[in-house]
Every structure is written in C-alpha cells, then in structure tokens.
Amino acid sequence: MQELVLIQLGRTLGTESARELARARKSGEFEALLLECGPLAFRIAQSVLRNVADAEEVAQDALLRAYQKFDRLRELSRFRPWLVRITFRLALDRWRSARRRERREIEWAAPEQRPSLPSTEEVVSSNAFYERLERALEELPEKFRIVLVLAAMHGYTLEQVAAMLSIPTGTVKSRLFQARKALAEKLR
Numbered sequence: 292m293q294e295l296v297l298i299q300l301g302r303t304l305g306t307e308s309a310r311e312l313a314r315a316r317k318s319g320e321f322e323a324l325l326l327e328c329g330p331l332a333f334r335i336a337q338s339v340l341r342n343v344a345d346a347e348e349v350a351q352d353a354l355l356r357a358y359q360k361f362d363r364l365r366e367l368s369r370f371r372p373w374l375v376r377i378t379f380r381l382a383l384d385r386w387r388s389a390r391r392r393e394r395r396e397i398e399w400a401a402p403e404q405r406p407s408l409p410s411t412e413e414v415v416s417s418n419a420f421y422e423r424l425e426r427a428l429e430e431l432p433e434k435f436r437i438v439l440v441l442a443a444m445h446g447y448t449l450e451q452v453a454a455m456l457s458i459p460t461g462t463v464k465s466r467l468f469q470a471r472k473a474l475a476e477k478l479r
Contacts, residue, residue, distance in 0.1 A: 321361055324370045329354060331371070331455075332378040338440050339382035349385055353378040372456045379437055383429070427477035435470035442467050 332353050336346035357374050441452045453460040
C-alpha cells in the first residue's frame with residue numbers, strides 16, 4: 292500500500308475540543324495511531340472491494356474522516372474499532388454503488404435478455420457462486436458481517452477481533468457462529 296498522506300482542512304472547533312485536538316496532534320497520537328492502523332484500513336477495504344485502487348481510495352477516505360473527527364473520539368483506545376467501522380461502511384457504500392451502476396448498465400444495454408438459472412455445476416465452476424456469497428454477506432447484519440470478515444476471511448484470532456472491536460471474546464464467538472449459520476442458510 293502506498294504511504295497514506297492526510298491534508299488538514301481548515302475548520303473551526305469549540306475551544307475545549309480544539310485544545311484537546313491540538314494536544315493530541317502535538318503529541319503525535321494521531322500519527323502513531325495512523326501508522327498502526329492505516330494498513331488495517333486498507334485490508335478491510337480490500338476485503339470488501341477486492342480491488343486495490345478502490346481499496347486505497349476508501350482507506351484514504353476513512354483515514355481522512357478519522358482525522359477530521361478525531362476530536363470527537365472520547366477514548367484513544369477505541370480508535371482501532373472506530374476506524375474499522377468507518378472503513379467498513381465506506382467500503383460497503385462503494386461496493387453497493389458499483390453493483391447498482393453495473394446492474395443499470397446491463398439493463399440499459401440489453402433489457403430483454405434475462406439470464407437463465409445456472410445448473411449446480413455451472414454455479415460452482417463460475418463466479419456466480421462468489422457473487423451469491425457476496426450478496427449473502429451483504430445481507431448479514433453489520434455486527435455479524437464485520438466479525439466474519441475479520442475472523443474467517445482475514446484470519447484474525449478471536450482475541451484480536453475482540454480487541455479491535457472492543458467487545459468480549461465470548462461475544463465474538465457467538466456472533467461468528469451466528470454469522471456462519473445465517474450465511475449457510477442464505478447460500479442454500
């Protein structure tokens with residue numbers, strides 16, 4: 292991933308918020324958090340979008356939003372899960388937008404052509420299965436989807452996912468189980 296660069300945009304803050312933000316920026320807290328979590332933002336975006344260029348843009352947007360709203364963060368220990376949520380939501384928005392655009396273009400080009408239902412062999416051998424999987428993932432509630440993406444698709448341990456999202460390990464286990472069960476039902 293290319294080095295991520297943020298440019299501060301001019302804005303006005305309340306005096307107390309501005310002091311806290313200035314103190315955090317002076318002490319280099321944001322930059323330290325950025326170095327630690329910047330690659331994670333890219334990996335989250337990459338897992339959703341499966342496109343390096345789009346993932347870099349989304350990660351950059353997520354880091355910019357985090358920078359702009361850094362003064363609203365109450366606890367620095369919550370930065371990582373906060374950034375994960377921002378990145379995940381931005382990536383999903385980008386992915387959904389691309390899918391809608393793709394569908395519109397297909398319908399506009401040939402509205403009378405409707406694809407027939409593929410056989411089981413065709414589904415397994417083609418990318419249709421992966422598209423069904425992506426749609427099924429999209430339909431999962433966000434709290435299940437993010438745990439599934441982090442644990443099952445990125446290989447993070449349950450403890451690492453729990454730390455990233457600031458939730459108990461037992462909750463991660465439960466959500467992962469429920470996510471897998473719901474995903475299996477949607478794919479049937």
